[in-house]
Amino acid sequence: MNVRRPRGTNDILPEESRKWQFVEEKIRDICRRFGYQEIRTPIFEHTELFERGIGETTDIVEKEMYTFIDRGDRSITLRPEGTACVVRAFIENKLYAQSLPSKLYYLGPMFRYEKPQAGRYRQFSQFGVEAIGSLDPFLDVEMIILPIELYKACGLSEFHVHINSLGCPKCRGAYRDVLQQQLGTKLDQFCEACQGRISRNPLRVLDCKNSKCQSLVDEIPPITEYLCEECSDHFQQVIQYLDMLGIDYELNPKLVRGFDYYTKTVFEITVPGLGAQNAIGGGGRYDGLVEEIGGKAMPAVGYAVGIDRLLLALEQQNISVFPEQNADVYAAHFGGATKTAAVELVMKLREAGLWVEIDYMDRSLKAQMKSADRFNAAWVVIVGESELEAGKVRVRRMDTGAEEDVELDRLVEYLAAEREG
Ligand code: HAM
Numbered sequence: 001m002n003v004r005r006p007r008g009t010n011d012i013l014p015e016e017s018r019k020w021q022f023v024e025e026k027i028r029d030i031c032r033r034f035g036y037q038e039i040r041t042p043i044f045e046h047t048e049l050f051e052r053g054i055g056e057t058t059d060i061v062e063k064e065m066y067t068f069i070d071r072g073d074r075s076i077t078l079r080p081e082g083t084a085c086v087v088r089a090f091i092e093n094k095l096y097a098q099s100l101p102s103k104l105y106y107l108g109p110m111f112r113y114e115k116p117q118a119g120r121y122r123q124f125s126q127f128g129v130e131a132i133g134s135l136d137p138f139l140d141v142e143m144i145i146l147p148i149e150l151y152k153a154c155g156l157s158e159f160h161v162h163i164n165s166l167g168c169p170k171c172r173g174a175y176r177d178v179l180q181q182q183l184g185t186k187l188d189q190f191c192e193a194c195q196g197r198i199s200r201n202p203l204r205v206l207d208c209k210n211s212k213c214q215s216l217v218d219e220i221p222p223i224t225e226y227l228c229e230e231c232s233d234h235f236q237q238v239i240q241y242l243d244m245l246g247i248d249y250e251l252n253p254k255l256v257r258g259f260d261y262y263t264k265t266v267f268e269i270t271v272p273g274l275g276a277q278n279a280i281g282g283g284g285r286y287d288g289l290v291e292e293i294g295g296k297a298m299p300a301v302g303y304a305v306g307i308d309r310l311l312l313a314l315e316q317q318n319i320s321v322f323p324e325q326n327a328d329v330y331a332a333h334f335g336g337a338t339k340t341a342a343v344e345l346v347m348k349l350r351e352a353g354l355w356v357e358i359d360y361m362d363r364s365l366k367a368q369m370k371s372a373d374r375f376n377a378a379w380v381v382i383v384g385e386s387e388l389e390a391g392k393v394r395v396r397r398m399d400t401g402a403e404e405d406v407e408l409d410r411l412v413e414y415l416a417a418e419r420e421g
Contacts, residue, residue, distance in 0.1 A: 105127065
């Protein structure tokens with residue numbers, strides 16, 4: 001019997017999930033400020049969407065998709081990324097008829113059949129932003145600033161922005177020819193994978209991790225030297241905005257990214273110390289994707305943050321900005337009538353907005369006090385028989401140990417005042 005979690009997946013336990021919630025809160029706040037609205041698309045789509053959208057010769061489509069035939073004989077794929085899904089939803093729901101650009105964000109699990117290691121999973125979570133319908137270079141820059149705001153809000157101070165331009169089909173075609181010609185003369189010196197890539201998708205050779213391939217590629221002129229006037233102007237404007245806004249970046253002519261939909265600007269943000277999986281996000285412009293998937297020709301740009309990796313980076317850099325989670329009140333009782341009164345009290349205090357815990361295990365008072373400590377409760381309200389007869393409860397401040405009898409009717413008011421206090 002195999003009932004363990006599948007390889008490359010994670011259980012996010014409560015101690016961890018509060019960190020996720022913290023990051024998600026920051027995401028929603030930043031998206032609100034930047035004017036991005038949430039879109040939720042299905043977790044699975046028709047396989048063809050990704051084959052057309054991402055590109056049939058990419059690693060993701062060739063080797064990494066979770067694809068299956070459903071009971072209706074359709075080929076279905078668990079989404080390996082969000083961009084193609086959002087563009088599909090944009091077209092299908094005619095969002096183009098509303099004001100443009102459509103500024104959308106999403107948050108959720110993605111699936112890739114990759115070799116699992118630290119920071120690389122088969123189910124992982126992304127926060128992505130997509131702006132569809134505008135060619136404004138400031139939007140490319142917004143796609144870099146927005147995640148930077150998130151990284152900073154999470155306490156990350158050390159990261160690097162890498163940026164490149166891949167041009168448009170027109171100028172990229174010319175560069176492909178150059179690559180095929182120049183790399184082809186040394187074909188036998190490349191790794192086996194690159195030998196195949198040179199004829200099918202030569203740009204992919206640029207970011208091969210094999211050191212021999214890297215040094216061979218170093219001799220090739222960068223793609224930015226082959227950009228057409230429009231792509232070159234666009235890239236210059238992106239750079240000018242980055243300079244104007246004081247954002248540090250590194251021009252990286254080898255940055256090609258793993259999707260065929262990219263045009264013009266591409267970018268990635270890395271953090272030191274995460275080893276090979278050091279990209280905590282990446283994105284770029286994809287001016288041909290809307291048309292490729294069946295919509296009207298329309299420019300677009302986006303970015304996705306890997307949340308698992310972001311949290312890993314925070315852990316490795318010993319950054320903890322996550323707020324403590326402490327209960328407000330622990331209601332201690334002695335069973336019988338005191339429990340009934342405690343239950344009523346608990347519900348009243350919860351209604352008033354407090355986090356209130358109660359003993360569910362028939363523990364002794366001493367054990368209940370210990371339990372209150374574990375919850376870091378600010379107060380313990382002891383519901384004892386004699387106090388109850390007098391219409392009161394005993395309130396103990398856990399930080400000072402000070403105790404006071406408080407009338408039951410006044411308890412909510414009393415705790416609210418103490419809290420302000
Ligand atoms: P991506 O670079 O494939 O881009 O993924 C974005 C981020 O997701 C990566 O930088 C990484 O942090 C995280 N990630 C990717 N694969 C894994 C994995 N196996 N395990 C853990 N984390 C992972 C995209 O997905 C594009 N859709 C981004 C985009 C949006 N481009 C335009 N718009």
